[in-house]
Each structure stands twice: as C-alpha cells, then as structure tokens.
Amino acid sequence: MAALVIDNSLEESTHSPIFPSASLIAAALLLLNLFVACASLPAQVRQPLSAIEIVHRMVQAETAARRSRQHFQYRKQERSNRTKGHLWDELVVETSDGPMQRLISEDGKPLSDSQKKAEDKRIAYLANHPGKFRRETRRRKEDEARMPDLLRELPEIFLFQTLASAGDYTRIAFQPNPSFQEESYQDRVVHAMSGVLLIHTTDMRLCGLDVHFNHKVEFGFGLLGTLSDKSHFSIARKEVYPGQWKTSKIHIHLDGSILLVKSISRDVDSSRYGYKLVAHDLTVAEAAAIVRSNTF
Helix, strand or coil, X not given: CCCCCCCCCHHHCCCCCCCCHHHHHHHHHHHHHHCCCCCCCCCCCCCCCCHHHHHHHHHHHHHHHHHCCCEEEEEEEEEEXXXXXXXXXXXXXXXXXXXXXXXXXXXXXXXXXXXXXXXXXXXXXXXXXXXXXXXXCHXXXXXXHCHHHHHHHHHHHEEEEXXXXXXXXXXXXXXXXXXXXXXXXXXXXXXXXEEEEEXXXXXXXXXXXXXXXXXXXXXXXXXXXXXXXXXXXXXXXXXXXXXXXXXXXXXXXXXXXXXXXXXXXXXXXXXXXXXXXXXXXXXXXXXXXXXXXXXX
C-alpha cells in the first residue's frame, strides 16, 4: 500500500532502497484512502449490504472523491521522529506539488529569533527552487499513483465482516485473505494487517481506522530487514468542507530492523485542525507566501 496519503508530512523521513520505511508508512497511510465505504438506506425495507458489497461500493466512492479533492490550509501539532520528540505546531498549506509548512512553535513556546530566521530561509529557498520542493515530495506522489491498482486489489487482499451498525456509523473488521498471493514487499506488509473500520454510512466516508500487525514481517528471510508485530496505527477523519474529508488525528508506531543491524522506529502522534479552503492551483511560491505571513 502507499499515502496511511493521505495528506501527510511523513515522507520527510529518510528512505532505504532495500527496506523502504517511507513506503511502509505510506502503506499504512494509504489505508486511510482505501477503506471508504457505506450505503445510505432508502425508506423501504431491504436486506442490509454485506461487508464485501460495502467494500466494492467504497472503491467506487473513493475513486470519485479523489477526482474532486480540494486543497486546504490547516494547523498541525505533531510529535514524531521528524520533530526529534518535540511537539511542533505548524501551519500547512496544500498544493498540487505537496504540502508547504512552517514551524510556528515548539513545545508550546514561540520560536526564537534564530529559529524564525532559519524557517524564513528554508521557505524562501523552496519558493525560489520549486524543483527542489517537488523532488522532496516525489515519494508521496509516486505512492498516490499506485493507489488505483491497490484499490482494485483490495477485495482480494482482505476478508471483511460487519461488526455492528448504530445510527450513522458502521464498524467493519478486516483480516488477511489466506488465498491472496503476495508479489511484493508492499503486498507482504499490507497482508500482515488486521483491524477495524468506522464508517459514516450516510456520507459513505471513513471516520476511523485501527490497524495492528498479526505477525512479524521479514524481508529477504529476515536478512534485509524486519517489521515488528508490535507495529500498529490508527487514524481519525472528519468532514471539513462539504464532501471533503480530511485527517484529524494520526497515531503510528512502526519498528523493526534493517540488515540485522540498524534498528528503525517510526512514531507519530499528530492532530490537525482549523481547515480552511485555499485555491486549488496555488503555486509553490504562493503557498510559501501564505505560510510566511503566518496568518490563520
């Protein structure tokens, strides 16, 4: 799977050509976009949809939603490997080339003068070198390009079971389909996942996702790397504008090793709020000007 892409800044983590940790996070984050399903019931009585029928409807609904995605600016609070364990408060502006972000405060304290100057310099450089900005966000766009194929494979990868329905919400459990044939590292990671979806049945959108790994995932018989069965993640989403659903909370814990030597860990706790619609055709320079103005 590929972006757990979910609008995200996780691509800033370093990547390894042998053990693509960013792809693992992207695989986790792509589930956010993959599991969107539900059907509103008409007034007359009819048989409820099966879990697999809901999944098939999700594929159609999510494909349509991707074609009408809008861009937003919002605030993000995050504590992660990227922030070196600090709590960062950032202003983020989305563009077609990726998210432009500016650090506003650290651990609840305003930036020092030197930190502000460093942020201004970094953002000005990206505004003047949009090619550099696009290269930094290239992995996210590559992950998004793989999404249509993954959507089509979804009913083959997992088995689904409806757990409960109450009001506007339906909970669906998923687990690996034992008959699915893995063909890549990405397949191996995704096929090790089980979890629960929370779906808003009126709007046919995903509200929550909780995922855990059933077993340790090995690459090259464990010689190239492993992904621990203690890895897990969860996501919450909400409608921020008519028809536009965005991530409001992310929790990710991924750990393992590379080449039996280097331990890896990806921990993210992030909340996003205050979404405001921006122009869909913002350039990198225009997004940089918005975050530099620090208006919210």
